[in-house]
Amino acid sequence: MLIGACRAAPKTEPRAAGGTKARPSIMLVTLDTTRADAIGPEATGIDTPAFSELAARGRRFRQAYATVPETLPSHTSMMTGLYPAGHGVHENARYLSGDRPVLAERLRQAGYRTVAFVSAFTLARRFGLARGFDVYDDEMPEGQVERAAQETTDRTLAHLRQDSRQPLFLWVHYYDPHYPYTPPEPFRSRYLKKPYLGEVAAMDQQLGRLVQAFEQQVKGPAGIVIVGDHGEGLGDHRESQHGSLLYQATMHVPLVLVGPGIAKGVSDTPVSTRRVFHTILDWAGLGESNSLRGSEQEVVLAEAMRPFVAFGWQPQVMAVLGRQKAIFAGKLEVYDVVADPMEARDLAAEVEVSRALKTAVRDYPVPSLEAPLAIDSLGAEEVRKLANLGYVSARSRPVVRKDAPRPVDMSRLFDVIEKASGLFAREEYARAIPLLERILAEDPKNLDATLSLATAHSALGHEKQALEAFRGAADIAPDSQDVRTYLALHYARGKQWERAVPLLERVVAETPDRLPALEALAVLRERQGRTSEAVALRQKIYGMRKPSAEELVRLGQLAMDDGQTALAIEAFEKARALQGRAFGQDLELGVLYLAARRLPEAKDSLDRVALSHPEYPMALFKRAQVSVLLHEPDRAARIALARERADATTRKLIAAERLFQE
Ligand SMILES: [Zn+2]
Numbered sequence: 001m002l003i004g005a006c007r008a009a010p011k012t013e014p015r016a017a018g019g020t021k022a023r024p025s026i027m028l029v030t031l032d033t034t035r036a037d038a039i040g041p042e043a044t045g046i047d048t049p050a051f052s053e054l055a056a057r058g059r060r061f062r063q064a065y066a067t068v069p070e071t072l073p074s075h076t077s078m079m080t081g082l083y084p085a086g087h088g089v090h091e092n093a094r095y096l097s098g099d100r101p102v103l104a105e106r107l108r109q110a111g112y113r114t115v116a117f118v119s120a121f122t123l124a125r126r127f128g129l130a131r132g133f134d135v136y137d138d139e140m141p142e143g144q145v146e147r148a149a150q151e152t153t154d155r156t157l158a159h160l161r162q163d164s165r166q167p168l169f170l171w172v173h174y175y176d177p178h179y180p181y182t183p184p185e186p187f188r189s190r191y192l193k194k195p196y197l198g199e200v201a202a203m204d205q206q207l208g209r210l211v212q213a214f215e216q217q218v219k220g221p222a223g224i225v226i227v228g229d230h231g232e233g234l235g236d237h238r239e240s241q242h243g244s245l246l247y248q249a250t251m252h253v254p255l256v257l258v259g260p261g262i263a264k265g266v267s268d269t270p271v272s273t274r275r276v277f278h279t280i281l282d283w284a285g286l287g288e289s290n291s292l293r294g295s296e297q298e299v300v301l302a303e304a305m306r307p308f309v310a311f312g313w314q315p316q317v318m319a320v321l322g323r324q325k326a327i328f329a330g331k332l333e334v335y336d337v338v339a340d341p342m343e344a345r346d347l348a349a350e351v352e353v354s355r356a357l358k359t360a361v362r363d364y365p366v367p368s369l370e371a372p373l374a375i376d377s378l379g380a381e382e383v384r385k386l387a388n389l390g391y392v393s394a395r396s397r398p399v400v401r402k403d404a405p406r407p408v409d410m411s412r413l414f415d416v417i418e419k420a421s422g423l424f425a426r427e428e429y430a431r432a433i434p435l436l437e438r439i440l441a442e443d444p445k446n447l448d449a450t451l452s453l454a455t456a457h458s459a460l461g462h463e464k465q466a467l468e469a470f471r472g473a474a475d476i477a478p479d480s481q482d483v484r485t486y487l488a489l490h491y492a493r494g495k496q497w498e499r500a501v502p503l504l505e506r507v508v509a510e511t512p513d514r515l516p517a518l519e520a521l522a523v524l525r526e527r528q529g530r531t532s533e534a535v536a537l538r539q540k541i542y543g544m545r546k547p548s549a550e551e552l553v554r555l556g557q558l559a560m561d562d563g564q565t566a567l568a569i570e571a572f573e574k575a576r577a578l579q580g581r582a583f584g585q586d587l588e589l590g591v592l593y594l595a596a597r598r599l600p601e602a603k604d605s606l607d608r609v610a611l612s613h614p615e616y617p618m619a620l621f622k623r624a625q626v627s628v629l630l631h632e633p634d635r636a637a638r639i640a641l642a643r644e645r646a647d648a649t650t651r652k653l654i655a656a657e658r659l660f661q662e
Contacts, residue, residue: 223259312398
């Protein structure tokens with residue numbers, strides 16, 4: 001009866017004047033790092049009134065599962081309706097391919113205004129989820145990689161005040177419960193012993209403000225989804241954070257729906273959060289299949305592949321049907337998650353596992369290890385930002401090993417790995433080395449740790465230890481291109497150009513988009529005096545990542561030396577836009593504009609050259625030339641000034657300058 005009633009609901013939706021169906025405005029709120037047992041009416045030791053009030057008004061799914069215990073892949077599933085095998089984003093720092101349709105695109109095509117506010121660099125525009133959004137606010141406070149729910153809410157509310165006749169699709173992402181746990185007052189004092197819960201409670205307060213503002217602002221029907229992207233280990237199964245294992249602490253997430261056709265109450269049917277995609281399309285009148293408004297039972301899948309793609313540990317797959325949950329990672333584990341939500345008792349040897357679950361975990365596609373590394377398309381600054389968010393990025397493809405360890409058996413290394421990765425990204429090599437040695441003591445075939453150790457020694461000038469570690473890496477993976485790359489970078493660091501160049505040339509020939517190799521080769525080409533190649537490499541690199549102002553200045557200088565006037569002007573102007581008054585290449589820019597016969601711009605550039613510039617006489621000489629070419633009334637005075645202030649170089653140039661002999 002209930003199901004029949006909900007199914008009929010969209011057909012009886014109110015129609016707007018003019019005869020077209022009124023589409024509801026829709027708000028999706030994703031709660032980062034929020035355990036299912038840390039929020040809502042059944043949570044213990046915490047009060048989350050905003051979430052609980054929504055749960056009371058709508059439908060709460062008590063068995064909702066993330067597709068991946070990591071931010072970007074989990075959100076990618078909600079935005080595409082696909083499991084990671086379908087969308088290809090198995091870990092953070094990847095990029096959603098442009099050929100996968102996304103929710104915001106579909107809604108925008110259907111007439112929605114699409115707006116997103118995200119709260120961490122992990123979901124920055126560059127990772128591909130901004131597609132389809134009219135507004136995608138991923139601006140973090142200066143020098144920071146995340147922002148608090150309060151700030152995200154303030155910005156969202158300011159935006160909501162703008163009037164619009166279009167239905168709205170609003171996605172707000174809150175990041176607060178992510179480690180480190182530093183709740184604001186009064187939550188800090190209230191949850192002194194449980195700061196994680198303090199973060200959740202503080203976020204809930206902002207959720208209340210957000211829901212109230214959204215409902216006041218949108219006219220007509222509305223739909224709201226509140227969902228977690230993954231949970232947090234908090235020590236369960238010896239995992240303190242998330243991303244490495246598939247237990248309930250990180251996979252079981254809160255999910256509440258309030259909206260058209262949604263029956264009030266609770267549901268105990270296991271569902272995947274990827275169906276948020278289908279549910280929102282359903283609300284928008286774009287198709288009913290897979291909507292959570294229906295209650296089709298399905299095998300819910302999930303994966304945690306980061307330990308596999310980073311270290312070659314066992315790939316991990318999860319499947320849930322009813323109250324039975326299977327995890328496969330080298331061997332099968334089975335739990336009754338209703339009777340035993342802590343998954344303390346593995347029933348694999350005791351119970352008959354459903355055939356559907358067995359098939360699901362057996363047939364689950366394991367990602368290829370041949371894919372390019374995420375880190376190879378990131379600049380050093382982006383790697384540091386991700387490391388500051390606790391993200392471990394692999395520097396090499398692992399070797400496939402028959403005796404690969406199961407991630408759950410390596411749990412004592414999780415925190416060590418995270419710490420080592422962070423220190424490494426911040427170039428604190430001396431502190432990273434003992435941690436890397438500890439990882440290798442437990443997992444000697446770990447290529448990533450071996451290459452990190454080699455690189456750390458190399459950076460510190462420990463030639464002997466570095467080479468020893470590189471030999472170890474070559475033993476683990478004799479054909480690894482990653483070993484060649486890092487060895488080449490080691491030679492480059494030690495100025496052993498003749499060894500570095502052929503290795504790098506080979507790496508770049510095999511993988512033309514490998515950023516660290518391209519960067520090193522660009523430096524070497526410059527030292528070899530092969531300027532055109534250095535310029536071309538730098539252009540390619542800056543097409544892949546954002547250059548700094550200093551790098552743009554260097555590109556401008558190289559292009560100028562190479563006679564590429566237009567490119568040099570472009571690079572200097574970009575640097576000037578970034579540096580403002582600190583920009584020091586106005587003389588070069590003036591000379592370039594003069595060479596390009598862009599005289600008004602040459603004049604402006606030369607007028608900006610400071611009196612204190614060591615080549616100020618040259619600026620006066622060039623300025624006088626420009627003055628003559630522009631027929632300025634004071635050109636004679638400018639020539640006189642250039643003569644008067646001339647140095648040895650410009651004196652000769654002035655004497656030979658025919659423009660001055662009128
Ligand atoms: Zn997350």
